[in-house]
Each structure stands twice: as structure tokens, then as C-alpha cells.
Amino acid sequence: MEREPTxxxxxxxxxTIKGKPHPSxxxxxxxxxxxxxxxxxxxxxxxxxxxHVHVVDEDGFDEVDSIYASPDDFKDMRESNKSKGLxxxxxxxxxxxxxxxxxxxxxxxxxxxxxxxxxxxxxRPDLLVxxxxxxxxxxxxxxxxxxxxxVKHAECPSSRSNAMPMKLPVILLMTKPTTL
Amino acid sequence: MEREPTxxxxxxxxxTIKGKPHPSxxxxxxxxxxxxxxxxxxxxxxxxxxxHVHVVDEDGFDEVDSIYASPDDFKDMRESNKSKGLxxxxxxxxxxxxxxxxxxxxxxxxxxxxxxxxxxxxxRPDLLVxxxxxxxxxxxxxxxxxxxxxVKHAECPSSRSNAMPMKLPVILLMTKPTTL
Numbered sequence: 001m002e003r004e005p006t007x008x009x010x011x012x013x014x015x016t017i018k019g020k021p022h023p024s025x026x027x028x029x030x031x032x033x034x035x036x037x038x039x040x041x042x043x044x045x046x047x048x049x050x051x052h053v054h055v056v057d058e059d060g061f062d063e064v065d066s067i068y069a070s071p072d073d074f075k076d077m078r079e080s081n082k083s084k085g086l087x088x089x090x091x092x093x094x095x096x097x098x099x100x101x102x103x104x105x106x107x108x109x110x111x112x113x114x115x116x117x118x119x120x121x122x123x124r125p126d127l128l129v130x131x132x133x134x135x136x137x138x139x140x141x142x143x144x145x146x147x148x149x150x151v152k153h154a155e156c157p158s159s160r161s162n163a164m165p166m167k168l169p170v171i172l173l174m175t176k177p178t179t180l
Numbered sequence: 181m182e183r184e185p186t187x188x189x190x191x192x193x194x195x196t197i198k199g200k201p202h203p204s205x206x207x208x209x210x211x212x213x214x215x216x217x218x219x220x221x222x223x224x225x226x227x228x229x230x231x232h233v234h235v236v237d238e239d240g241f242d243e244v245d246s247i248y249a250s251p252d253d254f255k256d257m258r259e260s261n262k263s264k265g266l267x268x269x270x271x272x273x274x275x276x277x278x279x280x281x282x283x284x285x286x287x288x289x290x291x292x293x294x295x296x297x298x299x300x301x302x303x304r305p306d307l308l309v310x311x312x313x314x315x316x317x318x319x320x321x322x323x324x325x326x327x328x329x330x331v332k333h334a335e336c337p338s339s340r341s342n343a344m345p346m347k348l349p350v351i352l353l354m355t356k357p358t359t360l
């Protein structure tokens with residue numbers, strides 16, 4: 001067994017419900033599933049990489065060029081960033097901190113499916129976890145297309161020099177749609 | 181963290197190379213990935229469920245109505261079953277035994293995509309791992325269609341009574357096809 005931690009990238013997004021930004025049910029479930037079913041009590045053997053892709057709109061969002069790895073990193077959060085995904089990262093980083101699993105969280109802007117695949121190539125996680133409720137327009141745009149796209153396109157060179165390059169393993173965590 | 185082991189179903193098949201039956205590269209890699217990246221040293225927290233679906237052909241194969249959980253279970257293997265998937269199960273059960281992770285292995289006959297989904301519903305694993313090389317006619321029939329079908333159709337009631345029913349999390353382990 002290798003000693004490098006298993007690096008699990010979890011793509012997280014916000015709920016479409018208006019108000020104070022909070023994680024979508026599918027993001028939260030994907031994250032919780034990863035901790036409960038995969039990391040379990042083996043916290044030192046995993047590292048959680050939390051990526052939030054901010055869909056660019058008219059508000060002229062600037063990328064937050066920082067990595068967040070502990071609750072303290074959010075202390076100086078500017079008011080203007082609270083609605084732009086940092087609250088989302090804070091939620092997940094706090095949870096990781098509580099259970100003692102190391103993490104890194106960051107925000108990129110753009111089209112989620114492209115950005116996730118770019119970040120996978122750059123960061124080279126061992127696994128990508130994507131949640132999907134299969135509900136709603138944004139969900140469909142964000143996760144439906146994204147998950148299909150990432151399964152086909154996300155890839156990493158194999159860490160074993162004698163192995164063929166592998167497409168990135170992707171876990172799709174889909175709740176049953178209530179309507180199809 | 182819950183104490184029930186995480187039950188990971190790995191669908192395994194044989195290599196299409198003629199000769200003594202042995203696991204396909206994609207099956208082996210899916211299995212090894214599960215152990216190296218997920219189970220790691222945390223062997224007591226996982227149980228590996230190994231399903232081999234024997235594609236029915238003209239040889240009148242009878243289902244092997246047994247569960248194999250230790251190398252000893254293969255001692256009385258009949259010669260006639262050696263070419264029918266039992267060697268395959270023996271390989272994976274021995275590996276599990278070596279590293280000390282508990283397992284159950286069994287064979288079902290039929291169309292892999294239907295049988296895998298039926299077995300998922302019956303056995304209710306936490307996760308299904310499918311390998312795919314994206315190569316060859318059999319691979320395409322077995323894994324290409326199977327993985328797409330299972331991602332869409334494999335589902336389990338959630339273990340949490342207050343949660344929505346979830347589709348089964350599926351990991352697709354795809355090696356990059358050398359030709360498309």
C-alpha cells in the first residue's frame with residue numbers, strides 16, 4: 001500500500017434556493033458520502049480537494065486566487081466575497097477540520113464542465129466525486145452535462161510509470177430524480 | 181462515522197485472450213484501484229463483493245450457487261467449473277485474503293448489464309466499481325454498455341431513513357482507449 005494520501009476532488013456548488021448562500025443538497029451529499037463511506041476513520045490517508053466553479057455572470061466576478069485549508073483562512077473574508085462561493089468553501093473546510101482530514105479548497109470561474117476537467121489535469125487527483133440531484137435547470141446544466149462530460153474527458157496520467165494512462169475515476173452520486 | 185463496513189461491489193470478467201482463464205486487465209485494475217486508493221490500510225472497514233457475470237452461450241452453463249469468501253472455498257473446485265469463472269473468483273478472493281480484507285464472491289449468468297443491476301438491488305452495496313478498457317468487441321459489449329446502463333439504472337434505497345432514495349454511486353475506471 002502506498003503512503004501518499006488518496007486525493008479526492010469533490011466539486012461543490014451552491015443551492016439554487018435564494019438567500020444566504022449554502023451548499024446544494026447534492027454537493028453536501030457527495031461530500032458526506034466521501035467522508036462516511038470512503039475516508040471513514042482513516043483520516044490521515046486522504047486529502048479532500050474542494051473545487052467550486054463560479055459560473056460567470058454579469059457581476060464581473062474576479063477569481064479568488066487563494067487556497068483555503070483551515071477555518072482560520074476565512075477570518076479575513078471580505079464582505080463582497082461572501083456571496084461568491086467563499087461561504088461554500090468555509091462550510092466544507094470547517095467540516096474537514098472538525099473530523100481531522102486535510103483539505104484544500106479553491107474557486108475558479110468559468111463553465112463548470114471545462115473548468116473541472118482543466119483542474120483535474122492540473123491537480124491530478126486520484127478520484128473525482130460529483131453530486132447530482134437530476135433536478136432543476138441549473139442542476140441539469142451544472143451536473144447533468146458536467147458529470148457526463150467529466151466521465152468522458154477527465155483524465156490523469158497514471159502514477160505508475162509502467163501503466164497505461166488512465167481516465168480519471170469518477171464517482172457519480174445521483175439521487176433519484178422525482179420527475180424525469 | 182458508522183461502523184458497518186463499506187461494501188464495495190466490483191464486477192469482474194475474464195480476459196478475452198484465449199487460454200487459461202484469467203482476469204481482464206480492466207477488472208484487475210478496478211480491483212487494485214479499490215484496494216490501493218480506497219481501502220488502503222483500513223481493511224477492517226471494507227468488504228469487497230466480487231460479482232462475475234457469465235455470459236450465457238451454447239455450453240449450457242449452470243449457475244454456481246455458492247458464495248466464496250476464502251481460498252479454502254476453492255479446494256473442491258470441480259474441473260468442469262475451472263473454465264467457468266471460478267478461477268477468476270479464486271484469483272480475487274486470494275488477493276483479498278492476502279491483504280486481510282473480507283470478501284464475498286459469486287457467479288451469476290445472463291446479460292452483464294441486467295444482472296449487475298439486479299444484484300445491486302438485491303445485495304445493496306455502497307458502491308459499484310466497474311472497469312473498462314474501451315477496447316474490443318467484448319469489452320464494448322460488457323463494459324461500455326454496462327457502465328452506461330449501470331450509472332443510469334443501478335439504485336439502492338438509502339440507508340438513512342430520512343434521506344431520498346439514491347442511485348447507487350458508481351466508479352468507472354476507464355483506461356484510455358488506444359483507438360477510438
